[in-house]
Amino acid sequence: MNQLWVTLRPHLPFMLDGFLLTVFACTLAIIGAVLIGALMASLRTSGNRIVRGVAFAYSDVFRNTPFIVQLFFFFYGLPEIGIYIGAFETGVIALSIIGGAFVSDVIRSGILAVDQGVIEAAKVSGLSRWTIFTKIVLPIALRTSVRPMGSVLINMVLTSSILSTITINELTGTAKIVASTTFKPFEVYLVLLVLYASLTYALSLLINTVHRRLNRAMDTGGAA
Amino acid sequence: MSNTPSENRARFGVPEDSMVFARGVRKSFGTLDVLKGVDIDVPKGSVACIIGPSGSGKSTFLRCINHLEKLTGGILLVDGAFVGYDLRKDRLYEVKDNELCQRRAEIGMLFQSFNLFSHMTVMENLIEAPVHVRRVPVEQAKSEALELLARVGLSEKVDSYPRELSGGQQQRVAIARAMAMKPKVLLFDEPTSALDPELVGEVLQVMRDLAETGMTMVVVTHEIGFAREIGDQLIFMDGGVIVEEGNPREMIANPQSPRTKEFLSKVL
């Protein structure tokens, strides 16, 4: 154990950089995914069939193809059409796009799950469509969506490790380098696995807190 | 501008004191004819009770009154005016959303399932519509809400959330919420059907108090006792038409139609 510590210690600052890059990339991508997801979810309620179809196809296609294929599509494809952005930017964009596909489904089912009776009660008291959406439907949908949204976000963090395949030295990328320079792949990857598990565990604690805060008012059926 | 009460009164022969006036109201869902010509007069300040078997179209009729459902045919006026339409040169035009909201605000409705806003406190439930629709200042809306809560006996629940209340309390809050809009008429769709038997009384008591203050009410209910005691008229619907109507006490004691007789024998 002590031996392992001595071996790994010089590499920790490097891996800390990787960790911070993972956090940075995920933060950006989560913001992007929520924006894209909200947009797509609202497009899916559009009156125009084509708009609805496009929004549906978006989430269908990106949910049913591997992220690594999407990532390579953008990473190798964008320069072909004269778009030269760095690997990091490409990775964040790709992660936002696939995250947006999942987020849009979460938001959509959250909205559809709002009790029609409650919406009707709002209607009969004369509230406008906009007020009903922003003050009744959205807040209720938000509360029931915290957990499913949380698992999407956790999945995005886990998925971000794939960014290492396009030369981004985020957490997995730095670990790969440390594993090969120290000749201790087992120990390094085990530590890495524990690091990711701790990160997602911390995230799930945060999600639970948010869920409890938001749902103090509401009976959500006693979900643990 | 058409669709003014005075014009409609002259044109359709609406009585001066009419609050809800229906003539030949029809409603179909696709090929299913749910309402097949319903006529009703509810004078201001009176209580009309509608009874009838499940599926006879009672809810649909109530929902037509505040334009939750569009009419297929007939005339339906509240306080002498169409709710969801404007009448211009013999054609009915649907009104804009904004206008519909303003007109709906004058017609309160209570549901079997209460339908309180689950993410808001009792107080927030009560001031939401007054502030956004009637544009009452928040402070004023709050003090009005407190008065209403006192009337339904729930002053101490002002900061509770709906799930912390019993069904009977929730329905009383829902009634207070409807009253906060100062409606001309209140529609009740089986307000006590979802309640445990021991909670029915407290809601009926609140409704009784409302009736005594002269509130105009249209109540779909299975509480025959309530209809007999409070109702000014009793309407028996079956198969999308009104089979019989009249004074509740007389009708219950001596129903004319065999269908009414059969129905009453089941619910009494």
Place this chain on the structure above:
Amino acid sequence: MRYADFTPYDLVLLAQGLGVTVGLFTLTTLVGLLIAALFTLVDYYRVPVLRQVIVTVSEALKNSPVLVQLFLVFFGLPAFFHINMTPFVAASLTISLNTAAFAFVIFRSGIDAVEAEQVAAAKVYGHSRWQILRFVLLPQAAAFSIGPLVGLLVNQLQVTSLISVIGVFDLTKIGNILNLRTLEPFIVWTVVGLLYYALAKLLASVGARIEKRLRRSVVWEGI
């Protein structure tokens, strides 16, 4: 051959890659479900120690990136235990365990859902715990589980694409090769993506059919 055009042989390559992907997916699904069933039994009979180990391992698998798991098995295990490990074995082992971890949770909640309402009733008649599992819980838990299970497998199919990173010649790896050779990324990755998409849709529709059938049989048993 750097800027080489597409050749008819590329179709053969793609078909081979597709075959490896489908083969490995099928293998890991069968093994994974089997392991998950064993895990579920251990959990159902509350086997001490083993049960805690299983729960911990499956939590670790669910909460870490599959890529890291692959690296751990493919690079880590051979270095630490001085054993041989081919990319295919490492991939099969990792994906099987990963599928098992998620399927275990699905099975367990399927059983919990049925157990809560039914076991109390069944116990009255003196059934053993095995009889309850076999005749009461399993048929209905299967119906409960099949929907989430199909969702999981559609997802695991995408996950298999990661085995290309440790050198298995699956569909994605073939995509890599064609991409580097032809420098036509849009065409290559669109075709590869479409193949995965078609597989996913096929899987989902088969799953929906099975689910329909299972649900029908449960309704019938309930009469």
